[in-house]
Amino acid sequence: MLNEVKELGTRLMRDLINTSPIVPEIDYDQAPFRDDEEGFTLRAEHEGERAIVLNRTGSRIDAEMAISQAQDWIVELLWHRGRPPTWPECGSHPRTHPLSVADVAGTLVWVCPKTSDVIAPVGSLPAQH
Numbered sequence: 001m002l003n004e005v006k007e008l009g010t011r012l013m014r015d016l017i018n019t020s021p022i023v024p025e026i027d028y029d030q031a032p033f034r035d036d037e038e039g040f041t042l043r044a045e046h047e048g049e050r051a052i053v054l055n056r057t058g059s060r061i062d063a064e065m066a067i068s069q070a071q072d073w074i075v076e077l078l079w080h081r082g083r084p085p086t087w088p089e090c091g092s093h094p095r096t097h098p099l100s101v102a103d104v105a106g107t108l109v110w111v112c113p114k115t116s117d118v119i120a121p122v123g124s125l126p127a128q129h
């Protein structure tokens with residue numbers, strides 16, 4: 001089910017490109033996973049890399065957990081650079097908290113953790129310039 005993995009990676013990258021000060025590269029091929037694992041590796045120049053493992057229950061991949069793992073790493077990199085560790089930033093509460101990822105009725109979305117408002121589907125955050 002590599003397509004599912006690539007689709008998730010593409011959505012994650014779209015949000016990173018549109019809204020993150022740090023945009024890693026994504027690698028689907030050289031992931032240090034066991035044979036029964038799927039996932040991708042995020043790699044940022046001078047910052048190292050993070051393998052994102054997609055756990056599977058039956059036919060369903062845990063996309064929420066994977067996005068959350070990627071988000072944790074980006075937030076960590078931002079913090080190390082002395083930037084606000086809030087990716088993706090909550091437009092309603094700037095510099096307060098990052099958005100949280102949630103599965104709402106089968107759609108992966110970003111939500112404000114304070115109000116539980118759905119902000120946008122993962123992969124559809126508006127570009128910040």
Ligand SMILES: [Zn+2]
Pocket residue numbers: 090091092093097112113114115
């Ligand atoms: Zn908020």
